[in-house]
Structure formats: C-alpha cells, structure tokens
Amino acid sequence: MKNCKKGAILVGLVGAVIGIVAFGIFNSVVHWAGSTQFCGTFCHSMDYVYAAYHQGQHAATPSGYTAGCSDCHLKYGSHHSINGFQYVGMLVHKAQSGSKSFFGQVAGHLNTFDKQKELAPELSKEVHEWMKSTGFANCRACHDLNKMKNAKNPDVATFHKVFANDMKADCLECHKTAGHDYKGINTQADADLLIAGKSLPTAASSEAAASEAASSEAAASEAAASSSAAAK
Ligand code: HEC
Ligand code: HEC
Ligand code: HEC
Numbered sequence: 689m690k691n692c693k694k695g696a697i698l699v700g701l702v703g704a705v706i707g708i709v710a711f712g713i714f715n716s717v718v719h720w721a722g723s724t725q726f727c728g729t730f731c732h733s734m735d736y737v738y739a740a741y742h743q744g745q746h747a748a749t750p751s752g753y754t755a756g757c758s759d760c761h762l763k764y765g766s767h768h769s770i771n772g773f774q775y776v777g778m779l780v781h782k783a784q785s786g787s788k789s790f791f792g793q794v795a796g797h798l799n800t801f802d803k804q805k806e807l808a809p810e811l812s813k814e815v816h817e818w819m820k821s822t823g824f825a826n827c828r829a830c831h832d833l834n835k836m837k838n839a840k841n842p843d844v845a846t847f848h849k850v851f852a853n854d855m856k857a858d859c860l861e862c863h864k865t866a867g868h869d870y871k872g873i874n875t876q877a878d879a880d881l882l883i884a885g886k887s888l889p890t891a892a893s894s895e896a897a898a899s900e901a902a903s904s905e906a907a908a909s910e911a912a913a914s915s916s917a918a919a920k
Contacts, residue, residue, distance in 0.1 A: 724756035733798035736805050739879035740868035743888075760826050760867055761815070801876040808870065816860055823855035827866070 724741075741747055746755040798804050819826070833852035836845040851857035859866065872888045873879055881888060 723758075733804065735801055735876065735879040735883065736808060736870075736873060737811075737868055739873050739882035740870045742882040742885075743869035743871065743873075744865050744867050745863070745869075746867065755830065759830070762826075763822070801879060805873075819860070820858060824857070824859045827859050 741757075746760075748754065798807065833848040836848050838844040851859075873882065878888055
C-alpha cells in the first residue's frame with residue numbers, strides 16, 4: 689500500500705517534469721517561429737514586406753528598443769504576461785497567420801516579389817481591419833498613451849491622452865509607416881538592399897537621375913525635330 693502511494697507520487701512527478709520540459713520545448717519552437725528573422729526570411733515570401741519593415745518606424749529606434757513581427761502581428765504578442773487562455777488564443781492566431789503565408793508560398797501566390805507587391809494592399813487592409821478590431825491592443829501594450837511625454841512638443845502627449853480611452857482611435861490613420869514603409873521599393877533588388885541593412889538610393893539622387901534622363905530625352909527629341917526639319 690505504502691509502495692503503491694510512493695509509486696503514484698513518482699509517476700506524478702515524472703509526468704510533471706516531462707510536462708514542463710515538453711512545454712518548454714514547445715514554447716521555444718513557438719518563440720523561434722515567431723522571431724523577426726524567421727517571419728521575415730523563412731519562406732522568402734516576405735521580401736517585400738520585410739524590406740518595408742526596415743524602412744518603418746520600429747526596425748531601428750532612438751533608444752534601440754525595437755518591435756519585431758510578432759509584437760505587432762500576434763494576438764497578445766506585445767503583452768508582457770499572458771494567461772493560459774490568451775496563450776491558446778495567440779497560438780490559434782499564429783497558426784492562422786502562419787498557414788496563410790505558408791499556403792501562399794506553396795500555392796504560388798506569394799513566391800515572387802511581384803506577386804507579394806501585388807497582394808500587399810489587400811493583406812495590408814486585412815491587417816488594418818484586425819488591428820482595428822482589437823482597438824490596437826498590441827500598440828497600446830507598448831505605448832501607454834497616458835504616460836506619453838514630449839518635451840519639445842507637449843501637444844502630442846495631450847491629444848494622445850484623448851486616444852488613451854478611445855478604443856476606436858485609428859493609429860494607422862496618422863501613423864501609416866508605423867510597421868512598414870513601402871516607399872521606393874519597386875524591385876527585388878531594392879528589397880535585397882534594405883534587407884542587407886543598406887538604404888535605397890536617396891530621393892535626391894534618383895530625382896537627379898530622372899531629370900538627367902528627361903534632359904537626354906529632350907535632347908533626343910530636339911535632335912529628331914531638327915533631323916525631320918532637315919528632311920523637309
Ligand atoms: C510596429 C508594428 C509592426 C511590426 C513590428 C511589423 N508589422 Fe507588419 N504590419 C503592421 C501594420 C500596421 C500593417 C498594415 C499596414 C501596412 O501594410 O503597413 C502590417 C502589414 C503587414 C503585412 C500585410 C501587408 C503586406 O505587405 O503583405 C504582412 C505580411 C506583414 N505586415 C508582415 C510583417 C513581418 C514579416 C514583420 C517582421 C519582419 C512585420 N510585419 C513587422 C505592423 C507591424
Ligand atoms: C514591442 C513594443 C512596441 C510595439 C508593439 C509598438 N511600438 Fe511603437 N515604438 C516602440 C518603441 C520602443 C519606439 C521608439 C521609442 C524610442 O526609442 O524613442 C516606438 C516608436 C513609435 C513611434 C514614433 C516613431 C518615430 O520615428 O518618431 C510611433 C508613431 C509608434 N511607435 C507607433 C506605434 C503603433 C501605431 C504601433 C502599433 C501598430 C506600435 N507603435 C507598436 C515600441 C513598440
Ligand atoms: C490624429 C492623428 C493621430 C492619431 C489617430 C494617433 N496619433 Fe500618434 N502621433 C500623431 C502625431 C502628429 C505625432 C507627432 C509626430 C510623429 O511622431 O509622427 C504622434 C506621435 C506618436 C508617438 C511618438 C511620440 C512622440 O512624442 O513623438 C507615438 C508612440 C504615437 N504617436 C502612438 C500612437 C498610437 C499607439 C495611436 C493609436 C492609439 C496614435 N498614436 C494615434 C498623430 C496621431
């Protein structure tokens with residue numbers, strides 16, 4: 689009888705240890721699969737949006753405290769402590785968003801830069817709708833709008849205090865580039881440059897190139913005009 693009780697306790701203990709280890713492994717796989725590197729590069733189905741993340745407002749910040757993919761895209765991704773129910777909700781959301789891009793890769797929807805670029809507006813809208821439905825909870829988990837302080841421009845803190853209690857406030861209406869800035873990313877080469885940590889050629893230099901092209905075009909049409917005049 690005594691032995692039997694001991695045995696039961698032992699089995700319980702071993703079970704608990706296995707459970708804890710298994711949860712730990714499971715958890716780190718979830719964590720790994722949610723890392724910015726994984727999300728941005730694993731399937732190559734994200735080059736466009738990953739490049740745009742590099743130009744967004746969170747890939748690099750004045751303080752060096754950044755936000756990664758899952759901080760913004762996963763339910764409760766930026767919440768510091770979550771309960772079991774929320775964890776399950778997060779996994780379900782991860783499974784859904786993960787399988788979408790996986791499916792896209794497999795089905796050939798997102799496997800080229802041009803397809804990603806073409807589908808981006810639609811996916812952006814979906815993400816935007818989801819964020820609205822949560823009242824931008826992920827943003828708010830990092831940004832406590834009641835605690836904003838901007839010494840140079842105190843008005844900024846003042847009007848965000850109004851949004852602190854207004855769950856309908858649409859952060860993206862004013863902060864379009866919070867997550868991603870797609871400006872100037874037109875080719876796979878542009879994306880590669882940004883993903884490698886470089887920046888795109890400046891607007892000024894591409895403008896210069898454009899005006900150079902324009903002036904040579906003008907010269908060409910002038911030449912054409914004079915040659916047709918000569919033909920007459
Ligand atoms: C600071 C929050 C934030 C971070 C960090 C962030 N995103 Fe986003 N993401 C957004 C927002 C907001 C949108 C919708 C508006 C837009 O497209 O910019 C979006 C849109 C998207 C879309 C759909 C649009 C498209 O171009 O396909 C994908 C996919 C995406 N993000 C993936 C990622 C990945 C991968 C990372 C990490 C490398 C990441 N996001 C990091 C906020 C974020
Ligand atoms: C993981 C935490 C985290 C999440 C999630 C997050 N942010 Fe941020 N955000 C930061 C940090 C850190 C900074 C930079 C602060 C600094 O270093 O000065 C920042 C900066 C900003 C800035 C100022 C950028 C600039 O260049 O002046 C805006 C605007 C902003 N966030 C809006 C948002 C919005 C909108 C969302 C949701 C889509 C969001 N953030 C999600 C942590 C986060
Ligand atoms: C009506 C426009 C508007 C809305 C809506 C809005 N913001 Fe802002 N926000 C601004 C402006 C303007 C600034 C100051 C300039 C800048 O950083 O873009 C700012 C600045 C910030 C900053 C940087 C702090 C600073 O002192 O510069 C953060 C963080 C931020 N907003 C977060 C949010 C979040 C989170 C939401 C959604 C709950 C939100 N904002 C909604 C207009 C808005």
